[in-house]
Amino acid sequence: MNDTRQQALNLLQQSRGRATPVRVKVLELLLQSATAISHLELEQLAPQYGLEADRVTLYRTLDWLVEQGLAHKVAGTDRIWRYNAQAELYHPHAHFACNQCKQVFCLERIQPALLFSLPEGFKLEQVEITLTGQCVQCTHSNAI
Numbered sequence: 001m002n003d004t005r006q007q008a009l010n011l012l013q014q015s016r017g018r019a020t021p022v023r024v025k026v027l028e029l030l031l032q033s034a035t036a037i038s039h040l041e042l043e044q045l046a047p048q049y050g051l052e053a054d055r056v057t058l059y060r061t062l063d064w065l066v067e068q069g070l071a072h073k074v075a076g077t078d079r080i081w082r083y084n085a086q087a088e089l090y091h092p093h094a095h096f097a098c099n100q101c102k103q104v105f106c107l108e109r110i111q112p113a114l115l116f117s118l119p120e121g122f123k124l125e126q127v128e129i130t131l132t133g134q135c136v137q138c139t140h141s142n143a144i
Contacts, residue, residue, distance in 0.1 A: 004031050005024065007031055008024050012070070022057060022058075023065070025046075026053075027070060030085035031085050033084065035103040036103075036106065037082055039058060043055060043058055066083070072084060074097075076102050093106055093108050094131060095128075095131070096131045097130050103135060
């Protein structure tokens with residue numbers, strides 16, 4: 001069994017969720033990806049990795065993984081939701097969206113700093129910080 005598959009199984013077990021073949025494979029693909037991927041990209045990758053699931057099943061699986069905190073979704077500059085997962089349960093972090101290639105990268109080392117306080121009675125549940133610009137690949141290709 002490869003390391004990524006084992007990570008996916010461990011994460012599903014930690015979340016106390018059922019490790020269905022589709023959930024395991026989708027989480028495995030998200031863990032392997034260097035960038036956040038869209039539903040369409042996942043749908044196109046699925047056959048290459050032996051994942052047999054229809055469009056609706058993939059949407060439901062992605063939503064379930066997000067609800068369980070095993071994956072997260074972020075909107076790219078093109079307003080398309082992209083999904084990613086880490087080898088640990090979700091923690092807050094920033095994202096970088098490339099204006100040129102439209103890829104979205106997790107910036108694990110940039111933790112959102114909250115320099116404000118909410119009014120009494122408010123409860124913070126999520127912070128989204130997305131930086132935009134050109135990724136390293138697009139910057140290099142434009143310099144040539």
